[in-house]
Each structure stands twice: as structure tokens, then as C-alpha cells.
Amino acid sequence: xxxxxxxxxxxxxxxxxxxxxxxxxxxxxxxxxxxxxxxxxxxxxxxxxxxxxxxxxxxxxxxxxxxxxxxxxxxxxxxxxxxxxxxxxxxxxxxxxxxxxxxxxxxxxxxxxxxxxxxxxxxxxxxxxxxxxxxxxxxxxxxxxxxxxxxxxxxxxxxxxxxxxxxxxxxxxxxxxxxxxxxxxxxxxxxxxxxxxxxxxxxxxxxxxxxxxxxxxxxxxxxxxxxxxxxxxxxxxxxxxxxxxxxxxxxxxxxxxxxxxxxxxxxxxxxxxxxxxxxxxxxxxxxxxxxxxxxxxxxxxxxxxxxxxxxxxxxxxxxxxxxxxxxxxxxxxxxxxxxxxxxxxxxxxxxxxxxxxxxxxxxxxxxxxxxxxxxxxxxxxxxxxxxxxxxxxxxxxxxxxxxxxxxxxxxxxxxxxxxxxxxxxxxxxxxxx
Amino acid sequence: xxxxxxxxxxxxxxxxxxxxxxxxxxxxxxxxxxxxxxxxxxxxxxxxxxxxxxxxxxxxxxxxxxxxxxxxxxxxxxxxxxxxxxxxxxxxxxxxxxx
Numbered sequence: 001x002x003x004x005x006x007x008x009x010x011x012x013x014x015x016x017x018x019x020x021x022x023x024x025x026x027x028x029x030x031x032x033x034x035x036x037x038x039x040x041x042x043x044x045x046x047x048x049x050x051x052x053x054x055x056x057x058x059x060x061x062x063x064x065x066x067x068x069x070x071x072x073x074x075x076x077x078x079x080x081x082x083x084x085x086x087x088x089x090x091x092x093x094x095x096x097x098x099x100x101x102x103x104x105x106x107x108x109x110x111x112x113x114x115x116x117x118x119x120x121x122x123x124x125x126x127x128x129x130x131x132x133x134x135x136x137x138x139x140x141x142x143x144x145x146x147x148x149x150x151x152x153x154x155x156x157x158x159x160x161x162x163x164x165x166x167x168x169x170x171x172x173x174x175x176x177x178x179x180x181x182x183x184x185x186x187x188x189x190x191x192x193x194x195x196x197x198x199x200x201x202x203x204x205x206x207x208x209x210x211x212x213x214x215x216x217x218x219x220x221x222x223x224x225x226x227x228x229x230x231x232x233x234x235x236x237x238x239x240x241x242x243x244x245x246x247x248x249x250x251x252x253x254x255x256x257x258x259x260x261x262x263x264x265x266x267x268x269x270x271x272x273x274x275x276x277x278x279x280x281x282x283x284x285x286x287x288x289x290x291x292x293x294x295x296x297x298x299x300x301x302x303x304x305x306x307x308x309x310x311x312x313x314x315x316x317x318x319x320x321x322x323x324x325x326x327x328x329x330x331x332x333x334x335x336x337x338x339x340x341x342x343x344x345x346x347x348x349x350x351x352x353x354x355x356x357x358x359x360x361x362x363x364x365x366x367x368x369x370x371x372x373x374x375x376x377x378x379x380x381x382x383x384x385x386x387x388x389x390x391x392x393x394x395x396x397x398x399x400x401x402x403x404x405x406x407x408x409x410x411x412x413x414x415x416x417x418x419x420x421x422x423x424x425x426x427x428x429x430x431x432x433x
Numbered sequence: 434x435x436x437x438x439x440x441x442x443x444x445x446x447x448x449x450x451x452x453x454x455x456x457x458x459x460x461x462x463x464x465x466x467x468x469x470x471x472x473x474x475x476x477x478x479x480x481x482x483x484x485x486x487x488x489x490x491x492x493x494x495x496x497x498x499x500x501x502x503x504x505x506x507x508x509x510x511x512x513x514x515x516x517x518x519x520x521x522x523x524x525x526x527x528x529x530x531x532x
Binding site for chain 1: 441443446447449450453474476479480481482483484501502503504505507508509511518519520521522523524526527528529530531532
């Protein structure tokens, strides 16, 4: 291929599709390369779609995108081995269009998004892995080399939307190897059940959905969470923990998932389902401090490749789409002004991200990953005490409530000193304020 | 949970997945087998979500056919950096039906 493009986008995930669509729609000559057999074949997500980020790219997406269920109820469970203490939030406000959050199945959704990219005028080529970036003698990125015959393709700008592992950014020296402390490994399964069974099991009606986030002893003290999402006729269930924690534990990721599924509060929800796929994926959770250099001469980094995930709020795909869109808008603006795709000009991309919710939110929680990493009592001791307390207070056994409260207080004091309890409260307040 | 033994063969899970295996061309390789032989932690044999790494007498055996392409093995090999990790050739490897 001796053609030259305005922009090459590497990867057809959430960020790559957002970038390629926005670029192509503006009339730029865009090539998008994807290593999967079809767009979506390599992509894994829970998956929750946040409408706002996509709406800013394709305003009427609700009319045609393959969406599973809009979420009307959010459950947060703090668990020990046999029980959970939960807070459930369900609101009819979430049940009025336009809906805010949806469950999706990525393989279906990505195929749709990719069709939109093609309709917008981009050339999308699948089954093609980019081997490396091509650079001139000054180090400027001038194209890519793919694993096909005559595999050199040139462009003014290359957008790296190649995911959390970004072999391209690592090989080019734009980003160091991932730190196990900054990345979570998530494993998930999809279980199929009849639509009406899901609806009666979760107390929902047609197209309504429930998400459950789980924390506590289910992760064996590892920093992480479990999740369960309702799709139309299937349930996604999974668990993810920091890789640095997995390295210290002697439990395999699939054992952890199996234990979560066997929890007495989880198993009944999956009962009778047919498991049809098992997936694993890394999630960049290093937050603000882990964001690498994201622009340079002839290149930009978007999505997971740039570590754009808000682990606290379980947001990733919206940051991916937003960074993809803003990267594209920056390139369009430079192109229209006749300016070069130089590092100095592309710095505008970083400035715009700084002004957006993407960097603002990541900055807000910049110290939380470290806090939880060194304070494991939030993940083990407290969930257990909470569940024990709830059990003691609710069990009617002839003991008076004041005595029970004293026992509960003694339980907390036995596990943590008064100073430790106050310190923990302060640390959490600091991290979330 | 932790006290209740849950036995699971990862092969039963992987069996549900769709792969296009690039025969004879593994995309991940162990750089130096001698390093694995002397490695005391062998975290890859525990952390790999597809169970691709198997500890054996004096070596670690890697079979990439069931690989989910997550990158875990490369990231956790922090002491030795002994994992040569590439994506499979275009079109090969795991093809998620749902993702």
C-alpha cells in the first residue's frame, strides 16, 4: 500500500472508533487498522456504556446501537464469606428516556460502531497487526509497519488506540512497561438465561437492568471488586484485582471467579445459566500519576493505552471515547489551520484533556490507589466486621441490643485500635473529598 | 469460600471460547528457559488466567493455544523480564464472540 493517509488509527476499540469516526466525518482521509478478525473480536469490557460520551459523538445512537438494558438499579455489596451488607439505589428517574447508562455486549456494539466509522468514510482493515511505528531520522512518527506484504503505510498523524498493552507505545519508548501496581486483571464469564427468568430474578421489566458491584472478602484481601451485570438474555459476571496483589496470592484468577460465583448470595442469580465465554483483560488503574506522555511528533495516545481509566467510579469506555474524540478534534483543527502535526502543536490535545472531566476526575482521586494498596483493612477487616455486626443486630436471640452494640464495638476495637479507626476514617475522607 | 474448596479446570472454561490458532507460531515465548528453571516464584503459573504456564521439573512449559491475550504474564515477570510477548498475527488468536 503506497497510499498516504491524513491519519492512521491503530485499534478498533472504544477510543479508536471514536477517533476514526470523528476524523472521517470531518472529511480527513483515515485508515483504521484492527488485528481482530472483526472489530470487537479482541475487546473485553464488563460492560457498561455511559451514554453521554457516545452522545457527543453520535447524538442519535440510541436509535440503532445494539444496547442490552438501561440501568435502573445499582447495588453495592460489601461481602464476607457467607453474607453481604448492601446498599441498593433504584430510581424511576433512571427509567425515563434518554437513559444514562446501558449494559452492552462489546462484540456486538463494536461491530455497530465500526460500521458507523465506515459509513463516515474511513477505510477499516481488519486481521492486520501493526508491528511498529515508522519514524524519520528526527524521530517523528511518519507511519506504521503492518504484518502483511508491502506493509509500510504512511500518514501525517498516527493515533495509538491499541489498548492497555500498547506494544507500539512501549517499543517506541513513549511509555514504560506496565507496573503491576498500576494494572488490574479482570476475568469474566457470560451466562445465558431466558429473558423472563432474568427479569423475575432481578425484579425488572422489559429493557430495564441492574448492576451489582461487590467488594470485601471475595477478593481475599486483594485490591479489587466483583461485578454482575444484567444483559437482555445473559448475565456478565466477573472479578478483577490488582496484578501486584495477584502476584502475592496463591490463588488463580479462575479460582477467584469460581468462588465468587459459588458465594451463597451470588449462585442463585446464575442458577441454570449456560456459560458461553470466558474472557480476561487488563485494566489500567494507576490513575493520574500513571498517565504517560500522550503526544509527540506525529503521534497521539488515546484510551487504555494512555491509562485513561477512573478505577474509583468504574469508568473507562467513556474516557476512551472522550480522549478519542478530543484527539480527533485536535487533529482536525490543526489540519484546517494548515499546521503541522508536531509535538508543539499537538500539545493542544493534552491541554484540552486537562480542561475536561477526564483529567479533572483522575486528579481528584490521584492518591486513592496508593491509599488502598497500603491499607488492606478496608478490604478485609471492615467488610467482615460490618457483616458480623449486621448479623448480630438482626438475629433475635434473647440478648438485649445495647449488649450487642457493646460486643460490636469491642469487635472493632479488637481488630483496629481507636487511633487506627479514626485514622482510617480520616484517610478515606481525604481520598474522596 | 476460601475454606470451601472450589475445584475448577480452566480448560472447561476455555473450551467455550473461539480461537484461530496460528499453528507453530506462538506469539509468546520464554526468552531463556534456564531462568525459569531457577525462578523461585513462578508467578506466571498462578496468575495466567488461561493457565498457559505449567511448572515442571526444572522448567516452565508454555502453551499459548488458550491465551486470552491479556498481557499478565509479561507484566508480572518483573524480576527476570523473561517473557517475549507479541500480539498474534492479524486475524489469529482469541476471537471474542461477546467480549
